[in-house]
Amino acid sequence: MGKITFPKDFIWGAATASYQIEGAVNQDGRGESIWDRFSHTPGKVLNGDTGDVACDHYNRYKEDVQLMKELGLKGYRFSVAWPRIYPQGKGQVNQKGLDFYNSLVDELLKAGIEPIVTLYHWDLPQALQDIGGWDNRDVTDYFADYAFKMYDVLGDRVKKWITHNEPWVVAFVGNAFGEHAPGYKDFALAVRITHHLLLSHAKAVQAYRQSGNDDGGQIGITLNLTPVYPDSDSPEDSEAVQFQDGFQNRWFLDPVFKGAYPEDILEFYQEKYNAPVIRPGDMELIADNHIDFLGINYYTRAVVKKGRESGFDSVEHVHPEGKYTEMGWEVYPEGLYDLLMRIHRDYNAPNIYITENGAAFKDDKVVDGIVDDQDRLEYLKSHFEAAYRAIQDGVNLKGYYVWSFMDNFEWAYGYSKRFGIVYVDYETLKRTPKKSALWYRDVIADNGF
Numbered sequence: 445m446g447k448i449t450f451p452k453d454f455i456w457g458a459a460t461a462s463y464q465i466e467g468a469v470n471q472d473g474r475g476e477s478i479w480d481r482f483s484h485t486p487g488k489v490l491n492g493d494t495g496d497v498a499c500d501h502y503n504r505y506k507e508d509v510q511l512m513k514e515l516g517l518k519g520y521r522f523s524v525a526w527p528r529i530y531p532q533g534k535g536q537v538n539q540k541g542l543d544f545y546n547s548l549v550d551e552l553l554k555a556g557i558e559p560i561v562t563l564y565h566w567d568l569p570q571a572l573q574d575i576g577g578w579d580n581r582d583v584t585d586y587f588a589d590y591a592f593k594m595y596d597v598l599g600d601r602v603k604k605w606i607t608h609n610e611p612w613v614v615a616f617v618g619n620a621f622g623e624h625a626p627g628y629k630d631f632a633l634a635v636r637i638t639h640h641l642l643l644s645h646a647k648a649v650q651a652y653r654q655s656g657n658d659d660g661g662q663i664g665i666t667l668n669l670t671p672v673y674p675d676s677d678s679p680e681d682s683e684a685v686q687f688q689d690g691f692q693n694r695w696f697l698d699p700v701f702k703g704a705y706p707e708d709i710l711e712f713y714q715e716k717y718n719a720p721v722i723r724p725g726d727m728e729l730i731a732d733n734h735i736d737f738l739g740i741n742y743y744t745r746a747v748v749k750k751g752r753e754s755g756f757d758s759v760e761h762v763h764p765e766g767k768y769t770e771m772g773w774e775v776y777p778e779g780l781y782d783l784l785m786r787i788h789r790d791y792n793a794p795n796i797y798i799t800e801n802g803a804a805f806k807d808d809k810v811v812d813g814i815v816d817d818q819d820r821l822e823y824l825k826s827h828f829e830a831a832y833r834a835i836q837d838g839v840n841l842k843g844y845y846v847w848s849f850m851d852n853f854e855w856a857y858g859y860s861k862r863f864g865i866v867y868v869d870y871e872t873l874k875r876t877p878k879k880s881a882l883w884y885r886d887v888i889a890d891n892g893f
């Protein structure tokens with residue numbers, strides 16, 4: 445592909461999340477989150493790592509914003525830690541928590557960087573988990589109240605909001621697979637939680653429309669979407685694709701864009717788990733609160749075939765020959781093109797942002813003090829090319845936020861996986877741009893490559 449130039453005003457950014465970078469978990473009145481509890485539970489996180497210090501972004505944010513400015517970022521996606529705002533999840537507000545995010549937003553705007561703010565990136569106040577967490581329907585209202593507070597405090601300057609980050613991961617990885625906080629292994633619980641997450645999303649969108657701060661503002665949701673391909677053209681493998689696509693993608697896309705759950709998956713869940721619990725008016729609330737944009741987190745594709753067990757959910761993942769990242773995820777940029785075209789075709793999404801795309805690699809080659817992450821540079825370049833092709837074919841892609849601005853706490857993998865375009869020395873907390881960051885700086889300056 446020759447030189448490509450992205451549309452004017454395309455937003456080139458980078459993304460992070462509160463628990464993964466802030467640290468300062470006991471500073472300035474922050475309450476405990478489920479990830480504080482989970483990471484301090486022996487055996488849950490590799491090497492016993494926690495987010496207690498992380499990148500100490502809470503105390504170093506001005507330095508970080510300055511580095512973002514030097515890289516020429518046009519946008520920065522971060523999340524608000526709910527427990528910094530409401531230490532108990534509701535009730536008493538923590539002014540110092542509000543002060544931090546106010547200052548961060550002001551620093552970003554001074555640097556000419558547009559903030560896009562995620563309200564929930566997995567750090568639920570532990571006090572709410574203690575009353576059932578997302579399985580307690582009341583939490584959907586507490587979330588809407590928290591969202592309204594953030595719109596009120598930041599909404600004059602923050603004009604792009606994301607309600608939830610990857611509700612599929614929140615529900616299933618945290619409550620069915622047990623690998624994330626709060627660590628349950630209960631599929632019926634996870635399915636119930638998916639509904640409450642979507643209900644809370646709708647209530648937060650409704651609150652935004654009522655906040656008086658939505659003039660020119662946009663609100664959306666970020667979904668981790670994985671295009672699914674069959675291992676063969678057999679009918680059995682096609683059925684496996686249908687289930688996996690429904691389980692991971694359509695279960696959230698359909699209610700958000702069509703106001704109804706996909707019939708095949710809903711029937712399967714109701715029969716097997718007697719879930720979700722849908723009250724009269726729920727689906728109308730979800731249907732009536734339209735989003736202004738869809739955030740897509742894309743990392744890789746899935747290739748599946750019919751598994752050995754019986755049943756609609758009998759799916760076996762296949763790992764084709766090819767290049768893989770340190771997470772064991774196939775490098776498959778074509779999947780981004782296919783995914784964007786599918787969303788454009790099947791859901792007619794208003795605007796789309798890639799709210800996360802990136803890769804973990806070893807980062808063990810250093811040249812003149814700079815991590816020579818040529819593999820990450822090529823990963824990003826190939827995915828940018830796929831995104832460009834999709835734009836050329838009609839997709840309303842308006843921006844791209846690389847995951848991640850800097851190395852950070854990678855959930856159950858702790859600090860063992862590095863996704864950053866900026867290297868973080870966890871002994872000294874020194875930040876050093878990697879080769880990919882310096883290349884990205886030029887891409888942003890030229891709006892292409």
Ligand SMILES: N#[N+]C[C@@H]1[C@@H](O)[C@H](O)[C@@H](O)[C@@H]2O[C@H]12
Pocket residue numbers: 461464609610741771800847854855863
């Ligand atoms: N794993 N992994 C990397 C990355 C994770 O660090 C983000 O917090 C999530 O939103 C999403 O899973 C993607």
